[in-house]
Amino acid sequence: MLASVLETYESWDLRKVAIPSRSRLYRLDPIGIGTPLVESLTGYISRLAEAHCVNSGVLMEKELATLVNKEFGSANLHRIYNYTTALNGSGVMATDLVQALEKLTLRDDLCFLTLLTWDKLFPSRNLLRSVRAWCPSCYQEWYEKKQLIYEPLLWSLDVVRICPYHHHQLIFECPHCHQKNTTLAWRSRPGYCSKCGEWLGQILSQESANRNALKKNELEQRVWVAKAIGELIAATPYLNDALSSTAIALTLSNWVEQIAKGNIAEFARQINIPRNTVWLWCKGRNLPSLEALINICYSFGVSILSFLTEETNNLSLSRKLVATEVKTTLRTRSKPFNAERVKSYLEVLLTNKESPPLSMEEVARQLGVDRRTIYKHFPDICRAISARYVSYKKDYHKKIIEECCQEVRLVAFELHNQGKYPTESAVSELVSKPGYFRCKKVRLALREANRELDL
Known part of the structure; x- marks a missing residue:
């Protein structure tokens, strides 16, 4: 009787269950791997920090400090603000940060958010x-469209100056506070200014669009360049073999043979390079910069991906067609310096009371002339334009600070009336530009308001 009862129960498996490893940080999926608009590593850090409800600087300092034990640190953003662009590059900073993040997230694909795959091909x-x-x-x-807001790697490359989809020039200054952002800042947040915290997705006004308008041939070249670089980035995860710098030397040598019958001087003359x-x-002794290489590829109508990955024999070129394209490109690119035109433009600009005034960088971009060339010919006028721009920036910054101080004062009194203590943290959550709390004068305004409230 007892034996028959025991047989009705299932046996238990007392072996330990294999539990997968748990990551220290969220295993956040990168955006766009295998596409031209793949996410950048610095943008991924900002999204990862946002997912954990902390600032990017806090994530870097608290989680990555022990894993990135180097002088440049990545542990303290205040020390490497001007070098954070290298975190998306092909050097040791990008390598160390990728390894640290992959250890914390248990991912193995974060290298594709940088240029590490191309570390042997392009000078940094x-x-x-x-x-x-x-x-x-x-x-x-x-x-x-309610899609995720993020920072594409394509935008961080210096050679890419235009959006290949909207054909707008990329923006470098916040339209609200008129300040430039570092690639990764303490309060970095995709789509928002790290200085004033405002939304950066505003469509350009007609006046700004007209100012940034490009000539047709220049627009076509910049769009081609952006798309070619995007194609290169999209192909990165699917490359089976490590790319060698010898591929560049071999392909260029082959082109010299086809186009100039082996005459390097003639080939150099055609592409306007020493x-x-x-x-x-x-000879493989030096590597061309990415910008030089992309300009050569544009001249010959060959994508940079094909240049780097296909067999040189498969890139046979029509010498007649190439010669025509190169000469056309050079005529477009190598315009003579028209001193009278430039001087007239500068003088009109200097007397114009337009606000905000233009920087010399923007002036050079509009003229299509290198800024150093303009300074060389008209140093006094250039210095006057620069001084006017700097003065405007200082006055504007002072005005914004005064407005922030007044707003901080009003918010502090409002919180006090609600029975809440106006701490810096509480006030910063309610003001329109919390980033300005980094300014000493704004913090002092809060202290003075608290003193008036006897706090």
Whole structure:
């Protein structure tokens, strides 16, 4: 009787269950891997920090400090603000940060948010721009479609100056506080200014759009460049073999043979680059910058991805077609310096009371002339324009600070009337520009308000 009762029960498996490893941080999925608009590593850090309800600086300092044990630190953003662009690049800073983040998130694909795959191909100098850039139309479109707001890696490359989808020039200054953002700041947040906290997805006004308008041939070239770089970034996860710098030397040597019958001097003349520079490239002793390489590819109508990954024999070019395209491109690119035109433009600009005034960087961009060339010919006028711009920036900043101080005072009194203590944290959550609490004068305004309230 007892035996029959025991047989009705199932046996228990007392072996330990295999529990998968748990990550220290959220295993946040990167956006757009395998597409031209793949997310940047610095943008991923901002989203990861937002997912944990902390500032990017706090995440870097509290979680990555022990894993990135180097002088540049990545642990203290205040020390590396001007170098955070390298976190998206191909050097040791990007390598160390990728390894640290992959350890914390248990992901194995974060290297594709940087240029680490191309570390042996492109010199790091002038590869990435030192400040944050963005397309306001992309931000606004994503917001309206309720998509995730993020920072594409494409925007951080110095050679990319236009959005390949909206054909707008990338923006470098916040339209609200008129300040530039570092690539990764303490309060970085995708789609928002890290200085004043305002939304950056506003569509450009007609006046600003007219000011930033490009000529047709220049627009076409910049769009082509942006799309070609996007194609290169999109292909990165699918490359089976490690890319070698010898591929560049071999392909260039092949082009010299096809286009100029092996005459490096003639080839250099056609692409408007010094002969010795081209010779060093063909011998593999130096590497061309990404900008130089993309300009050569544009001249010959070959994508940079094909240039780097296909067999050189498959890139046979029509010598007649190439010669025509190169000459056309050079005529477009190498315009003579018209001193009278430039001087007249500068003098009109100096007497114009337009506000806000333009910086010399923007003036040079509108003229299509290198800023150093303009300074060389008209140093006094350039200094006057720069001084006017600097003076405007100082006055504007002073005005904004005064407005912030007044707003802080009003918010402090409002909180006190509600029976709440007006701490800096509480006030910063209610003011329109919390980023300005980094200014000593704004913090002093709060202290004075508290003294008036006998707190």
